[in-house]
Amino acid sequence: MTERPLVRMTGIGKRFGGVHACRDIDLTVRAGEVHALLGENGAGKSTLINVLSGVITEYDGAIELEGRPVSFAGPSDAQRAGIATIHQELDLVAGLSIAENMFLGREPRTRLGTVDIRRMRRQATDHLRALGADLDPRRLVGSLRVGEQQLVEIGRALSLDARVLIMDEPTAALADAEVERLFATIAELRRAGVGIVYISHRMAEIEVVADRVTVLRNGSVAGSVDPKTASRDDIIQLMVGRSVDALFGEGRNEPGDVLLDVHGLAVTPRRPTPGRTEPAGVDLSVRAGEIVGLAGLMGAGRTELLETLFGAGGSGRRAGQVTIDGRPYRPHGPRSALARGVAFVPEDRRGAGLMLEHSVTDNVVLSALSTLTTLGLVRRQAVKRTVAGQLSALAVKAASPAVATATLSGGNQQKVVFAKQLLTRPRLLLLDEPTRGVDIGAKAEIYRLLHQLADTGMAILLASSELPELLSLCDRVVVLHRGRTVAALPRASATQQAILAAANGDDAKETR
Amino acid sequence: MNSPNPTAVAEAPPETPPRRRPIRLPQDRHAIVDSFFRFQSLFGLVAVFVIAIAVSPVRNGESVFLSSGNLANIVRAVSEIGIIAVGMTFVILIGGIDLSVGAVLGLAAVGSATLMVDSGMAIMPTVLIVLFIGTAFGATQGAIVARLGIQSFIVTLAGLQAARGIARMWSGGLGIPIAYGDGPQEAPQAFSMLSGSINGILPVPALLFLAIGVGALLVLRSTAFARHVYAIGGNEKAARLSGVPVRRVRITVFAISGLLAALAGIIHAGQLNQGSPNDGAGYELDAIAAVVIGGTSLAGGSGSMGGTIAGALLLGILNNILALNNIDANVQLVVKGLVIVAAAALQKLRPRIA
Numbered sequence: 001m002t003e004r005p006l007v008r009m010t011g012i013g014k015r016f017g018g019v020h021a022c023r024d025i026d027l028t029v030r031a032g033e034v035h036a037l038l039g040e041n042g043a044g045k046s047t048l049i050n051v052l053s054g055v056i057t058e059y060d061g062a063i064e065l066e067g068r069p070v071s072f073a074g075p076s077d078a079q080r081a082g083i084a085t086i087h088q089e090l091d092l093v094a095g096l097s098i099a100e101n102m103f104l105g106r107e108p109r110t111r112l113g114t115v116d117i118r119r120m121r122r123q124a125t126d127h128l129r130a131l132g133a134d135l136d137p138r139r140l141v142g143s144l145r146v147g148e149q150q151l152v153e154i155g156r157a158l159s160l161d162a163r164v165l166i167m168d169e170p171t172a173a174l175a176d177a178e179v180e181r182l183f184a185t186i187a188e189l190r191r192a193g194v195g196i197v198y199i200s201h202r203m204a205e206i207e208v209v210a211d212r213v214t215v216l217r218n219g220s221v222a223g224s225v226d227p228k229t230a231s232r233d234d235i236i237q238l239m240v241g242r243s244v245d246a247l248f249g250e251g252r253n254e255p256g257d258v259l260l261d262v263h264g265l266a267v268t269p270r271r272p273t274p275g276r277t278e279p280a281g282v283d284l285s286v287r288a289g290e291i292v293g294l295a296g297l298m299g300a301g302r303t304e305l306l307e308t309l310f311g312a313g314g315s316g317r318r319a320g321q322v323t324i325d326g327r328p329y330r331p332h333g334p335r336s337a338l339a340r341g342v343a344f345v346p347e348d349r350r351g352a353g354l355m356l357e358h359s360v361t362d363n364v365v366l367s368a369l370s371t372l373t374t375l376g377l378v379r380r381q382a383v384k385r386t387v388a389g390q391l392s393a394l395a396v397k398a399a400s401p402a403v404a405t406a407t408l409s410g411g412n413q414q415k416v417v418f419a420k421q422l423l424t425r426p427r428l429l430l431l432d433e434p435t436r437g438v439d440i441g442a443k444a445e446i447y448r449l450l451h452q453l454a455d456t457g458m459a460i461l462l463a464s465s466e467l468p469e470l471l472s473l474c475d476r477v478v479v480l481h482r483g484r485t486v487a488a489l490p491r492a493s494a495t496q497q498a499i500l501a502a503a504n505g506d507d508a509k510e511t512r
Numbered sequence: 513m514n515s516p517n518p519t520a521v522a523e524a525p526p527e528t529p530p531r532r533r534p535i536r537l538p539q540d541r542h543a544i545v546d547s548f549f550r551f552q553s554l555f556g557l558v559a560v561f562v563i564a565i566a567v568s569p570v571r572n573g574e575s576v577f578l579s580s581g582n583l584a585n586i587v588r589a590v591s592e593i594g595i596i597a598v599g600m601t602f603v604i605l606i607g608g609i610d611l612s613v614g615a616v617l618g619l620a621a622v623g624s625a626t627l628m629v630d631s632g633m634a635i636m637p638t639v640l641i642v643l644f645i646g647t648a649f650g651a652t653q654g655a656i657v658a659r660l661g662i663q664s665f666i667v668t669l670a671g672l673q674a675a676r677g678i679a680r681m682w683s684g685g686l687g688i689p690i691a692y693g694d695g696p697q698e699a700p701q702a703f704s705m706l707s708g709s710i711n712g713i714l715p716v717p718a719l720l721f722l723a724i725g726v727g728a729l730l731v732l733r734s735t736a737f738a739r740h741v742y743a744i745g746g747n748e749k750a751a752r753l754s755g756v757p758v759r760r761v762r763i764t765v766f767a768i769s770g771l772l773a774a775l776a777g778i779i780h781a782g783q784l785n786q787g788s789p790n791d792g793a794g795y796e797l798d799a800i801a802a803v804v805i806g807g808t809s810l811a812g813g814s815g816s817m818g819g820t821i822a823g824a825l826l827l828g829i830l831n832n833i834l835a836l837n838n839i840d841a842n843v844q845l846v847v848k849g850l851v852i853v854a855a856a857a858l859q860k861l862r863p864r865i866a
Contacts (some may be wrong), residue, residue: 312753334753355813366739366750369736372736373736420754
């Protein structure tokens with residue numbers, strides 16, 4: 001530790017209007033270390049990262065790179081200096097292939113000056129293989145699932161041969177197996193002397209991967225700790241400024257009658273879409289008041305199953321039986337699903353959940369407009385009352401219901417999606433990664449909300465890549481593998497090992 | 513490979529002058545700024561109106577521009593484009609475009625003339641049939657867009673050609689003059705009221721434009737349908753997953769655009785006393801210009817009907833005052849282009865907050 005740090009940021013401050021996003025923050029990153037940055041949404045992590053990666057060019061304070069003062073004119077400037085960033089908001093071009101995305105703006109050339117497509121594909125494949133992802137580099141990024149896109153984004157950062165790597169929630173959309181491979185890659189980078197700034201909301205990851213932890217709160221450093229010695233509670237307390245006891249609920253009511261019953265559900269798509277795993281034999285049931293988890297690796301078909309149940313999946317021939325309250329259920333589209341009391345919170349909040357440029361009010365009432373209109377005319381007062389009620393019930397923090405939804409933090413945006421769906425008074429709630437990219441405080445509130453909803457007799461089917469989330473939240477965990485259910489583990493016998501084994505397809509045939 | 517680019521590592525950063533953010537206002541003033549941008553076309557309309565008064569030629573000590581005859585001319589001249597632009601606003605709000613409206617106007621003008629003059633039909637059935645044709649044409653385009661997922665630009669470009677072709681086949685390629693009277697080959701006299709005025713002041717087409725504009729404004733403000741329109745333009749996928757009947761709304765929107773284009777065609781026939789298959793060429797672009805000047809985003813999801821109405825009037829006043837000052841028609845086109853760019857540039861400056 002005698003060598004000088006790779007990056008030294010001193011006295012970093014940044015104001016947006018009258019608000020301090022960062023105030024007098026010091027941060028150092030040494031070569032070969034993983035420095036975790038923690039904090040609730042709005043604590044200043046993103047601002048700090050944007051300063052380091054050249055996105056923000058006006059700020060107070062100074063940055064030194066290997067002892068030399070630097071100031072970047074823009075992100076590409078920072079990249080040339082050896083600072084690469086994996087952004088939380090995936091910024092890939094959907095219409096270009098994986099390889100084209102990874103080498104965008106710095107395509108390898110042939111002697112004739114044309115793009116060396118073969119070299120580009122080969123290198124892309126190599127970088128992805130290193131992450132354990134076997135993806136055809138010719139595939140369009142738009143056809144990839146979110147988790148796969150995240151791997152491409154990570155691969156791109158690796159291909160830059162950066163000395164400083166900033167990872168903003170790199171695992172948010174990854175399943176556990178992918179996370180492990182990513183950690184192996186991080187270990188290699190660390191040996192190669194790369195300094196890594198690692199942001200995540202997942203405490204368990206931090207404990208595994210980080211050498212040092214700096215916690216931000218309200219734009220300032222709340223403290224620095226050694227993850228080897230500090231307890232999880234200490235860190236959480238630093239983050240929220242108070243102790244969060246019992247993140248997860250405990251005693252629950254007895255579940256009621258079977259509400260959703262799925263038997264042998266399979267969809268044969270008219271035209272198979274690469275990257276989609278349609279249901280191929282799903283058996284499961286959810287009782288009223290029960291929370292059932294849906295586990296599985298990326299590409300196991302969790303999202304596709306939920307979409308099919310919501311009538312939003314791909315078109316194709318459907319086999320099997322689905323009933324709600326014992327009556328056949330075959331939604332033609334989201335509208336008919338909502339009419340049967342089924343609501344869906346999609347995985348991709350920005351792409352599929354919200355109209356970001358529209359007001360919070362517009363978003364909240366969208367699904368339930370029919371209950372707020374007379375002869376097609378919207379009842380303004382009723383809308384106002386309803387929205388105010390929903391926002392306070394879910395404790396959504398917004399300056400006013402009239403602000404653009406994009407101005408809210410990730411957690412609050414997610415609560416807006418919930419508010420919208422709950423306004424339709426569903427009896428079955430389908431959730432796809434409901435706490436993705438949500439800070440720990442908001443996460444706890446969402447968990448509490450789910451328990452409350454279950455206690456009112458709502459049936460909840462929840463897909464998540466976070467095993468601890470499934471284990472602590474769900475009464476049962478159903479495991480998918482290649483579109484079919486391979487295990488249904490009651491709370492008592494559900495363990496990480498059991499779920500992972502089933503998700504990997506181990507002994508699926510022998511045990512069943 | 514890992515060595516830093518020397519240009520990236522500035523040795524003396526304080527030399528670079530700090531760039532200031534142009535807009536930093538306290539909250540209450542922010543609201544003023546925002547409402548300026550929201551109603552920019554209204555401010556633009558007032559500004560153009562004031563300028564027009566200032567530069568108007570004066571005859572017998574009176575402003576030519578402000579004479580009631582001239583003002584009536586302006587509103588009469590903008591009414592057809594205005595009505596089309598109202599329909600176009602719905603289409604653009606869902607993130608689409610309708611290039612077929614000018615051709616549909618021509619088709620409707622031909623239809624009106626043919627049905628009354630050649631087929632000897634009365635006014636009411638003629639109007640209903642023509643409006644039905646326009647609506648059906650729009651709805652068909654909407655259905656193709658919604659069902660096959662083809663971009664509306666392409667579908668309505670094809671529709672433009674098709675409507676123009678149908679109009680030429682129907683009319684034999686020639687304009688059909690409308691004579692009034694009770695005899696054969698004559699249209700009912702009452703149809704000529706479209707070229708008249710109420711109390712000799714307010715032209716009938718302007719009244720129709722006003723009524724439709726206000727009606728559409730109310731629809732856009734307070735109906736669930738309008739919320740669905742905005743939602744589709746804002747994020748179609750989210751709208752679909754929220755239970756918005758995306759296809760139905762989309763078809764309806766194109767049907768409205770076709771209906772209003774047909775209405776403009778009827779007015780056109782009434783004003784010119786003829787129906788020609790070449791009528792309305794290029795009107796779609798003027799209508800789009802009015803919508804854009806009105807502050808509606810071509811990306812969909814944001815905009816207002818009030819803006820479109822103001823935008824149409826602004827274009828009309830602009831044309832009028834340039835013509836009054838004997839400025840070459842070709843210069844008029846250039847000025848119109850500049851105004852469109854200026855309006856779009858203003859929207860870019862709009863600070864994003866509310």
